[in-house]
Amino acid sequence: MSFPGMPPQMGGGASAGMDPQKIQEQQMIKLMQSGMESCPVKMALAGGMGFGLGGLFGLFMASMRYDTPMSSAIPGSAAAEIEKIPMRQQIKAGFKDMGKSSWSSAKNFGYIGGVYSGSECVIEGFRGKNDLANGVAAGCFTGGFLAKSAGPQAMAIGCAGFAAFSAAIDAYMRMESNDVAADPII
Template sequence: MSCVVGYGLGAAIGLFSASMGPASVTDTQVQTARQVFKEMKTTTLGYAKNFAVIGALFSGIECTIESARGKSDWKNGTYAGAVTGGLIGLQEPE
């Protein structure tokens, strides 16, 4: 469920940021509506995919920690957030 909700939230944020972001075209070129929508689609799907992966990663790690600890309390989410954040930080910069 967090993967699907993350996808939807990421798509909404991506759509918003694509509408506010600068166009990837120089001053001498005229940008068509098709180019604008294509760029918005790319940005929206990129955000959606990233949010979905983070949501799924967090949920999987939290479930694993809860199973290993045998307890259902606030510490599971805290530990899962720390591990998820660490894994995100391990990605190589582009």
């Protein structure tokens, strides 16, 4: 007899006559699939991917920013014009600003990704369905949770905003595709 999540027993059933290496391979596949279905793993992956993407986004946005004051390039000095600051100090200040912006965006994106993914997984497990309502509810929870320190009105606005954005993205991602090249099995 075989139980869910346990390796198949030898001597009968589907594993009879299979190579031990194939059996081990099947066990690893099942283990990885069950890991990818667990909420903590989904939450950690979404948080990690959000952290990485947020870091890249922050780096890009800091490099495109034109309003960065260069007066802080030389500590303890009065505000100086950019032409009067040595090139090395300009580069150092620019990289420092890019690093701060990148780190800040990485933390925020990772936090949002983890909260959204974790709440969506819990809601999906509770409802037992995988539909648009899970993403909308998770978006509402995430928006409200992020605005919790600003008061109930901000929580309601955050809930509505994140829910609407999540609904729009999920609806687009679940749209039927008429492109035969996108799905060759049709």
